[in-house]
Amino acid sequence: MIVAGVSAVVVVLAERPLVMPLALWVERQNWGFVYQFGLPPWFEIAAALVLMDYAFYVWHVLMHRVPFLWRMHLVHHVDLDLDASTALRFHFTEMLASIPWRAGQVVLIGLTPFSFSVWQCLFILSILFHHSNIELSICWERWLNKVIVTPRMHGIHHSIVERETNSNWSSGLTIWDWLHGTLRLNVPQAEVTIGVPAFQEQKAVTLPRILCATF
Numbered sequence: 528m529i530v531a532g533v534s535a536v537v538v539v540l541a542e543r544p545l546v547m548p549l550a551l552w553v554e555r556q557n558w559g560f561v562y563q564f565g566l567p568p569w570f571e572i573a574a575a576l577v578l579m580d581y582a583f584y585v586w587h588v589l590m591h592r593v594p595f596l597w598r599m600h601l602v603h604h605v606d607l608d609l610d611a612s613t614a615l616r617f618h619f620t621e622m623l624a625s626i627p628w629r630a631g632q633v634v635l636i637g638l639t640p641f642s643f644s645v646w647q648c649l650f651i652l653s654i655l656f657h658h659s660n661i662e663l664s665i666c667w668e669r670w671l672n673k674v675i676v677t678p679r680m681h682g683i684h685h686s687i688v689e690r691e692t693n694s695n696w697s698s699g700l701t702i703w704d705w706l707h708g709t710l711r712l713n714v715p716q717a718e719v720t721i722g723v724p725a726f727q728e729q730k731a732v733t734l735p736r737i738l739c740a741t742f
């Protein structure tokens with residue numbers, strides 16, 4: 528909770544004061560990709576939300592592929608027990624590193640304060656859901672993960688097995704994993720061990736170690 532609390536403070540103090548004025552400017556100027564086609568306003572909002580989701584997929588891939596970003600993101604992955612609290616367990620340096628990316632998303636895609644707030648709400652609900660330990664029937668899992676990321680699907684991404692970690696990068700819609708060929712659903716839940724190989728013991732994931740892991 529302390530890790531999540533520090534990150535929440537960073538978001539409130541650093542992200543919102545930068546991103547919200549940018550979103551206001553985007554709204555006044557009609558700036559950004561989604562405004563270039565004269566689409567109905569509701570379609571512009573929907574398109575902005577979908578593109579934000581895709582940009583987050585790319586960001587998530589970068590967090591795993593770029594070594595210094597991975598050192599920040601691994602704090603989220605060292606949790607040995609996946610539940611809704613894991614969804615909030617991001618190192619504050621990851622939140623700081625994401626601010627320029629978020630600002631770029633808002634300006635290039637064209638997010639207004641309203642669409643940014645809607646995206647944030649949907650994003651938080653989505654990550655709380657797919658990190659939760661809700662046990663959906665396999666039938667529900669299969670139906671839902673045709674469209675959105677489900678707990679079992681995201682659990683595979685949190686596996687200690689590298690090829691499983693390097694799959695299921697989507698955070699909202701599953702279409703990005705479908706399109707990039709990174710979707711992996713054929714792993715029995717009982718065979719998934721959650722965590723990062725170097726941090727498999729409880730004493731390796733204490734608060735000081737987690738906070739220092741990035742450095």
Ligand SMILES: [Zn+2]
Pocket residue numbers: 587591600604684
């Ligand atoms: Zn990840």
